Amino acid sequence: MGIIEVQNEIVEEFSLFEDWMQRYEYMIELGKSIDLIDSSKKIDTNLIKGCQSKLWLHAELREDRLIFKADSEAIITKGIAAILLRVFSNQTPKNILEANLEFIDKIGLKEHLSPTRANGLLSMIKQIKYYALAFNKN
Amino acid sequence: MAFDVNKIREDFPILKRKVNGCPLVYLDNAATSQKPRKVIDSIVDYYENYNSNIHRGVHSISQEATDAYEEARKKIQKHFNVKDSKEIILTSGTTHSINLVANGFTSLLNKEDEILISELEHHSNIVPWQMMCEKNGAKIKVIPLTSNGELNYDSFLGLLSNKTKLVFVNHVSNALGTINPIKSIISKAHEYGAAVLIDGAQASSHIKADLQDLNVDFYTTSAHKLCGPTGIGMLFGKKEWLTKMPPYQGGGEMISEVTFEKTTYADLPHKFEAGTPNIAGAIGFGASLDYLNSIGFENIEAYESELLNYATNKLKNIPELKIYGEAKDKTSVISFNVGELHSYDIGTILDKFGIAVRTGQHCAQPVMDYFGIPGTVRASFSFYNTKEEIDYFCKSLERAITMLS
Structure with a gap:
């Protein structure tokens, strides 16, 4: 599935929820099933800065696609990371670089994208894009 | 009431x-307190009715603003039971106050000297001293905690010596709320000739400190913790210390005479208040003390x-x-x-x-x-x-x- 299709799928899932509590409960569930980073990769160089809880992100190229793995001490942060991984993991660097993030607004998580918010979400997106840039062959 | x-x-x-x-x-x-209508009104009133620069103007509203600013200093003096209003320096807050003292002590200490800091401190009470020690070589010793979040008083006594020149402790811990036994800390430190700075930022909204009774050398707080505005606070310093300490920042207000050969500094408290101060903030600070004291x-x-x-x-x-x-x-x-x-x-x-x-x-x-x-x-x-x-x-x-x- 391409990035846009995955984003549309997530937007549809979130549209079923009536209030913030259901959205957060779902996010927490997603956090629990995140593609976990190997504990040997939970090192300082893989830490995302600007986060009140520790958040690790690692990427590797398999064939032409980037595989992201992550973990966080905080379950909400982990949930948001899981959503980002679902969108960006197993995609080509080129597609990652071209992707926009309007879906975050549509699923009611825009508040988490503020640069002054201490959750590191914005830094995580940046890091994902940096990885894509580094692995992009074109 | x-x-x-x-x-x-x-x-x-x-x-x-x-x-x-x-x-x-x-x-x-x-982190910060909310502001009552009276404090907000006092700030609006200043900007709407007598906004003007202070201390220099010959015109009427400058005089009104100067009076209101100096009145705020007197309210702070009275609130903290300070002997002389010249011992109250208006700063931008506790962090500024601590940096001011750390700067003042840079030339007063050397590598033989030690300063004691509690493990309970806020970063703002640790970093300025580390910066000072990098310059003058003085050493930092840490007063440890106990498991219930109190200072280990016996360890404090053990750390005190004739080398101890300064002791820094917060009155109340911001992280845990612990009220430290500052009166006995001050009197013990004085037995060894050490000066004591108490960071009162977390205490001031809960406890009315009597600075003469405490016999403290320096005490500091931030107005925003006690229903006042942000960006204003105070440093109390005993006159003998403030006189000994060199000025912190150069600029207007803090000078007596300026020539390119030599500048002489203004008397206390203006020696430490360079530039146009936070006039509205000081007025709001005074109003917040009035408000809190009216509640008691x-x-x-x-x-x-x-x-x-x-x-x-x-x-x-x-x-x-x-x-x-x-x-x-x-x-x-x-x-x-x-x-x-x-x-x-x-x-x-x-x-x-x-x-x-x-x-x-x-x-x-x-x-x-x-x-x-x-x-x-x-x-x-x-x-x-x-x-x-x-x-x-x-x-x-x-x-x-x-x-x-």
């Missing part, structure tokens, strides 16, 4: 607002300690909730964690319920390191909080725990 919390809440416009669709429950008072610190202390006991007992009923810092003497601050849950998650969910708490390290990493935790949730109560709010907070916390578990 009878203490009527509902009447007091009317004084605070912000307490009427909603956050995320819920009435705001503000439990982040240790004995009433504030009694009510807040009632809130603290009420909240502590309720929180202790929540399974797996651990409170950090259970000093015998503490202010209305509760730092806690629940099981393995991260403070950030709890704070995020509570915010959705309209509840403002602090999460993380509270600028006191050494305290968190002592307990071996990445941070805590900190709920801090003020005299305008209610038991109903604490009930709602506890209920919401339990819902958050269910969601996050």
